[in-house]
Amino acid sequence: MKKTLSLIFSCALALCSSAQQTPFEKSNGKETATYTELISYFKNITQKYPEAKLLEYGTTDIGKPLNLLVLSKSKDFDPVSLHTKGKAIILINNGIHPGEPEGIDATMMLVRDLLEKKQLPDNVVLCFIPVYNIDGMLNRGPNSRVNQNGPVEYGFRGNSRNLDLNRDCIKTDSRNSLAFQQIFQNWKPEVFLDNHTSNGADYQHVMTYIATQKDKLNPEVSAYMNNKLIPVLLAKMKERKFEMVPYVNVWGNTPDKGYEGFNDSPRYTTGYSTLFNSIGFVVETHMWKPFDQRVWATYAFMQELINQTEKDAKEIIDTKRKADEMVKNQTAFAMDWKVDTSKVEQIAFKGFEGKYKPSEVSGLDRLYYDRSAPFEKQIDYKNSFKPTQLVGKPWAYVISQSWGKVIELLKLNGVQMKPLTKDMALRGEMYFIDDYKTGTRPYEGHYLHSTIKVTKDTMNVQFYKGDYVVQVDQAVNRYIVETLEPQAIDSYFNWNFFDSILGQKEGFSDYLFEDIATEILKKDPELKAKLEEKRKADPKFAQSAYAQLDFIYKNSPYYEKTHNRYPIMRLLQPVYLGN
Template sequence: MKRIAFLFLLFLSLKSFGQLTPFERSNKKETAHYSEAIAYYEQLAKAFPQQAKLLTYGNTDFGKPLHLMVLSKQKVFDPVLVRKSDKRILLINNGIHPGEPEGIDASMMLARDLLKNNAIPENVVICIIPIYNIDGSHNRSGTSRANQNGPIAYGFRGNSKNYDLNRDFIKTDSKNSQAFQQIFNTWKPEIFVDTHTSNGADYQYTMTLIPTQKDKLNSILSSYLTQTLVPDLYSHMKGKGFELIPYVNSISETPESGITGFIEAPRYSTGYVALHNTIGFMPETHMLKSYDKRVESTQKLLQTYIDIIKRDAKIIGENKRKADAYTAQQNDFPLDWKLNRSVYDTIAFKGFAAKQKPSEVSGINRLYYDRDAPFTKYIKYWDKFEPSISVTKPIAYVIPKAWDKVIALLKLNNVKMHQLATDVKLSLQMYYIGEMKTSTRPYEGHYQHSAVNLNPVMQNVQFYQGDYVIYVNQASNRYIVETLEPQAVDSFFNWNFFDSILGQKEGYSSYVFEDTAAELLKKDPELKLKLAAEIQKNPDLAKSGRGQLDFIYKNSDYFEKTFMRYPIGRMQHDIKLNLK
């Protein structure tokens, strides 16, 4: 009787929710507006309250909260209870670039079909962000992506502050990023998918795929990714009529010369989630394929993830637990990577012949792809990345409480932190910033630093009650190290969080300091020898009175110790601390 009653209720739910998505109603030529998408999910949640719930998190720069549609078989919508029941969590993010909207429409149909067919797996909870860049989704046109074949109208890449949100996962200039990180670190998904559309060459595939870079990923997760998950995605999608190929990142103008893997820094969504031992994917449908096929391939890919996660739920969960335990004990961390061009695979590639013809604009020969000349060729695929910079973790980092944005982001990312209970002077390794490069033009609102050289010194540094101590013995170690080490590609330092330390605050008047400098040389023979050695090494210094004065000043107690000193200390030895 209970089953009959359930089926009857299900029938009533289906009857009350029989409408198609805006994409389907438009003959598969249009993508849903933000308001349409949210209204659709609200109706779904109302029609299927036992298995669907629409939640909101934080806020966005557009003034609206970020929505999360949760599909759960047994009405378990609490992430803590989900993890206790040993279910896997899949997080799908759509519309980070709203001009690439396939995932928006595919996810709406996916959610509906899972619910109406009572097909949500017992052991998988599916979380869907309907549209992440709400701001950009309101800025609609049919022209901002000049090379794209549909839909009729779509959103804009930048958000309301003109940030590309897929460059904002470390610096977090947008409220969107804060809300996303709240969702991610609350639900802690094992698998993450961020839906996109490609640019670039023409070829036969509708769907290309960027998995988390295998060499960057924890080795336990990487083994499962490369040996099971990716091969099965390729096999299943081929069976569904949408053969996959790695994202076509060509080394020259056309793909025949070979393609390379994509190294996603932590600024990107998949690079960010990898810091937390989550396997990420960035599917990229091909811009020139018809919009209906791009949406269909996306929906089928998302369903394939669900099927594989359902099948492998236990091993995926166990791998994540092992990876987190390993990371908590890990000592050495790569901070930057380089492609090994001597190692490559050979893969079959289905393309179109690249030819030349006179341009109707300039009359000069131009590239085009001849779709009447398809081919299958074996091309080189370079996908071996190796660490170019690594660091050994300290026992702990000590952060003055003044650096509140850093502290807020660490807390947002579930980093366990302690505070000093009293003022204390600590012997720590401190970095002095040496030579570095700084971009001459802004990138995503920042004049980024790179190629940072460091001079580490042991110093006794005063810290105060309430300053933070972060022990590097936790599952969040990669996030901790890759944001707090200045030489890391996407460190907080490289994103200009600490630029105030690069400015000297005090100086001297030469005519006054001349007498002080003379006294210093008389009282400190070591300083005198140091100056002589510097003059011998640099003969021009012998001709510069100001230069010699400056050398004495910078090697005396008068010179400020904090100039160019990175303010976060590295505890090299276990010091007994009085913590709150």
């Protein structure tokens, strides 16, 4: 296999000798481009070929614009016009983790080759983000990925705020993510690809893949992706000597014992793309394979994805349109997913035997993979997921204009909203946050909430002119519901957007409230009975004078009714909102 791969690489390099060579090619597959080399390269490309255009979107956290390179055979670079003409859009993202630069270098060569050889597809427009994490690409060095086999130098995983941008698609702490979402919503890709390099177990495969989880993707899109597209891609990659398997998702184990599919929640790029019924792939080249093999595998996958999208463009577009219509009318939405362990399939896996030997560091047993002991066998793969909780959609959500970041992100993601034209008291469901867990350590700049428990109460709430009503009858319903329902795994609530509601603003002084509490109990025998019952059931409560006063306070008219009240109303029935 090594001889075959070497021949492929040598031939490919020879073909490029007369063209504009990349730093990867000039170094015989040992180096990756710098940021300056990358942008200069694509500026030269666009000067030479009118079918290529380099666009700028916003600014990143490092102060540089996020670039998008568009290849359009018709020289039409208007996304609305292109969709109207029935062109499918592929969006390919590179360098979200710049220490994993294969996509950067493979894209440089693929773009040049498509243009130079006049091989641009007729039915597909190609959008490439040359590098997403510009900040990390500029933070270049040879040491940050100790387990990776080349290139000589590369970028860093975190951006200039030390954020992992592949966890930022919902919380949107970075300006990079704002620009990325603008690109995604402007171009509305039918197909999305994010290029990566894996960490973890050792095996023979140069490349693995994560496909949008089949049960989480709309059934129409999932059927095409899993029954047609993936089998074709795997067959084509096998022909090109890059046989692929699903991403090797093992922790504390060896892959020969089997593994589970990856649960790509909306914080990840493919989880985000799922919310909009786009086909999504993450490809992961194996960290310990030579860098040149990893780059050419990425080149091959992009090429095959483009070829198959070109062949099936109409089917892919029609399938996404059907999915968008289905989502408009979808009534129940999953808040999170877990693997269904009762459903197991078999996949052909080429690995190396995992063995143990004494560690020269600790003297204890350590795992190693014996490359002199390769194997090929069928292993268990669990890739069926089921929802952990379903929530029915309301007719609409009502959001106070005071929650500015929420409003901005909804608008950015194509959510249609109607501002109230006058002050109005509306009656609907309000959640109260009864319980939740919070991480004890920061995760991507947040103390993430989870395991949310809520109760609902129907009540009248005053809203004001300029507050927003979001009807849940849109193609982007999944984004709406999975961000605004607090129980959802990547909801705005879980990412701390609404933590201020969890703080009680008023309280009592116990020595003064004693007399008031006494009067409250005299006038409310039912509350007094509840207090007695709680004393009997909870000895610790019975021994705490303050806890008993607090119980009375929270069941009195003095307690603020907005404490722990989730601030977004669920309107269950249509309401006339005026002009």
